[in-house]
Amino acid sequence: MATDFNNPESIIGAFTKILNLSSVGGPPTVPTPLILVGVRTRSGLSPLKMASNVIAGKTKAGLPVGALPSGGVSPDEIMERIRMTEIVRALQQDAVITVAIPPGITLTAAGISPTGPVTVFGSTIRFVSGYGVIQ
Amino acid sequence: MSLSDDKRNIFTTIGSYTSVMSATKMPTQTDIFPSINNKKDIVPFLLDVLKVVAGTDALQELTGQLFTKFIDKIEKPLSDSLKNQTAQYNAGNGLSTNFTTGTGIRVKVKDIDIKGDLKINPNSAIGDLKYSSTTLDFNKTAYDAIQNAGTETRFGSALTMKYDAATDEMIFKENPALGTTIGTWANAYINDIAIINKKQFLTNVMDKIYGTVSKVQGRAVNDVYNELVVNKLIEQLMNDDESFELSPADNAELLQRAEEIINGIVYYDMGCGVMGASLSLSGLTNLINSISGSTDPFYTASAITATIDQSIENKDVASANKQTIKDGFFQRLIKLITQALAEAMTTTPQIRALLSIISAFQNNGQTQIGNPKDDLKKFKTLLICVIKTAMKLINEFIFNLIKVFLVKLLVPLIQVITKEKITQYSGILKSLIPLRI
Numbered sequence: 042m043a044t045d046f047n048n049p050e051s052i053i054g055a056f057t058k059i060l061n062l063s064s065v066g067g068p069p070t071v072p073t074p075l076i077l078v079g080v081r082t083r084s085g086l087s088p089l090k091m092a093s094n095v096i097a098g099k100t101k102a103g104l105p106v107g108a109l110p111s112g113g114v115s116p117d118e119i120m121e122r123i124r125m126t127e128i129v130r131a132l133q134q135d136a137v138i139t140v141a142i143p144p145g146i147t148l149t150a151a152g153i154s155p156t157g158p159v160t161v162f163g164s165t166i167r168f169v170s171g172y173g174v175i176q
Numbered sequence: 177m178s179l180s181d182d183k184r185n186i187f188t189t190i191g192s193y194t195s196v197m198s199a200t201k202m203p204t205q206t207d208i209f210p211s212i213n214n215k216k217d218i219v220p221f222l223l224d225v226l227k228v229v230a231g232t233d234a235l236q237e238l239t240g241q242l243f244t245k246f247i248d249k250i251e252k253p254l255s256d257s258l259k260n261q262t263a264q265y266n267a268g269n270g271l272s273t274n275f276t277t278g279t280g281i282r283v284k285v286k287d288i289d290i291k292g293d294l295k296i297n298p299n300s301a302i303g304d305l306k307y308s309s310t311t312l313d314f315n316k317t318a319y320d321a322i323q324n325a326g327t328e329t330r331f332g333s334a335l336t337m338k339y340d341a342a343t344d345e346m347i348f349k350e351n352p353a354l355g356t357t358i359g360t361w362a363n364a365y366i367n368d369i370a371i372i373n374k375k376q377f378l379t380n381v382m383d384k385i386y387g388t389v390s391k392v393q394g395r396a397v398n399d400v401y402n403e404l405v406v407n408k409l410i411e412q413l414m415n416d417d418e419s420f421e422l423s424p425a426d427n428a429e430l431l432q433r434a435e436e437i438i439n440g441i442v443y444y445d446m447g448c449g450v451m452g453a454s455l456s457l458s459g460l461t462n463l464i465n466s467i468s469g470s471t472d473p474f475y476t477a478s479a480i481t482a483t484i485d486q487s488i489e490n491k492d493v494a495s496a497n498k499q500t501i502k503d504g505f506f507q508r509l510i511k512l513i514t515q516a517l518a519e520a521m522t523t524t525p526q527i528r529a530l531l532s533i534i535s536a537f538q539n540n541g542q543t544q545i546g547n548p549k550d551d552l553k554k555f556k557t558l559l560i561c562v563i564k565t566a567m568k569l570i571n572e573f574i575f576n577l578i579k580v581f582l583v584k585l586l587v588p589l590i591q592v593i594t595k596e597k598i599t600q601y602s603g604i605l606k607s608l609i610p611l612r613i
Binding site: 068078 | 222577589590
């Protein structure tokens with residue numbers, strides 16, 4: 042819609058549209074067979090691994106890591122561990138994953154009729170939902 | 177988990193909920209930019225956005241652009257808007273005999289010449305700034321008519337004017353050669369006038385900031401004050417405020433500013449104080465002569481910037497606060513450009529003459545204009561529409577300039593985000609491939 046340059050809301054809307062970077066676009070879809078094959082080989086989420094990666098990232102950025110000059114454990118690193126543990130816990134135990142499958146998925150089904158085995162070709166006609174957990 | 181762990185968990189959970197709830201009351205944000213809370217006036221907001229995107233130097237560039245690229249291309253849309261708004265229900269009617277062959281439409285000169293421009297000798301230094309010597313100029317024709325009282329003087333294709341010295345009135349009549357309807361006459365008249373005469377416009381804006389012309393002209397403080405009141409009411413109309421009332425604080429501010437203008441003084445804001453300055457007539461004349469023919473925004477902007485140095489006596493103090501002075505100066509100047517633009521569409525002699533004539537068409541040949549403040553109410557709908565056209569043009573111009581700066585800022589950012597997305601996608605694919613390929 043064209044911007045109305047006498048209307049503050051319309052001008053602010055035009056800025057918002059420019060600033061939301063809609064031209065970046067979404068990521069491409071990951072091929073389904075690859076997901077089916079590859080997902081089984083993943084190790085799953087580990088708070089400890091995540092916290093250590095963050096601390097490693099700090100080292101790469103040149104920020105101080107390790108024990109404090111007093112010998113005590115760095116509160117920042119303790120917090121990293123606590124933060125990652127809670128994030129992973131929330132994802133694994135609280136998150137709800139709902140998969141929405143649109144109608145029109147083509148299918149081939151095999152069955153038996155009074156005249157013998159039959160093969161059916163068609164497509165789904167309803168929206169279907171599925172559920173999942175993050176591990 | 178043990179029982180003690182469960183108990184401990186209850187205490188820590190309650191403690192954390194309490195803590196989170198108290199943290200939900202976020203501290204009140206302090207707005208650095210006052211334009212955030214200014215609901216209607218869009219220009220200050222646009223200027224703040226411009227400063228954030230491109231830095232305060234962009235205000236200087238914008239000023240240069242407004243004085244060149246902007247005013248060089250707005251004549252037609254302003255003219256079209258004026259034609260649309262003056263096209264009344266009676267546009268198809270023939271012109272009254274009073275206006276064509278009769279005694280004409282009489283208007284007090286003071287009612288069309290609010291600023292006293294028609295008293296200025298075109299051959300004086302100020303006259304050189306105020307009148308156009310190269311194009312058809314309503315003010316110049318009106319000045320000639322006043323100097324030759326009793327003689328009919330033609331302006332363009334549609335109008336003649338004659339000055340009656342005894343009553344200090346201008347008598348407007350149709351150019352007999354035109355002979356047509358009210359609507360066609362109004363269009364012909366609007367085609368003849370230059371709504372934005374660049375030299376006059378620049379002089380008007382720079383005088384609003386420095387008061388140089390008003391001082392040399394010897395204007396009375398009350399005249400300038402009344403002019404500022406009209407401008408303030410127009411500004412309110414621009415922001416959808418139709419109260420036509422000024423607060424005591426506004427009145428006091430306008431009176432103080434009127435005093436400054438007639439004394440030719442401007443006060444530069446240095447952040448922690450103000451500094452008085454004034455620009456000589458020769459300084460102003462040199463500026464107007466050097467930029468009125470320029471199409472280069474950067475040259476124009478730097479010539480205007482140079483007037484800051486020319487106007488200041490205490491160079492050391494000014495030097496220490498140069499950037500602050502410059503920022504405040506250009507912010508103020510851009511606001512005055514919008515004001516001068518609205519003025520060009522509403523209160524100049526040629527527009528006041530048009531209002532007086534079209535109002536007479538609806539009132540048996542008697543003009544309806546008088547006190548400019550009262551006229552704002554009488555012609556409110558027409559004036560709001562033409563002002564909105566002018567403001568729409570300036571808002572769009574500033575918006576497009578900001579857009580250019582925003583694109584410069586966002587293109588590298590979009591490239592980084594795109595690269596990040598590619599890396600993420602590649603990471604997902606690699607994590608799904610069990611064997612190294």
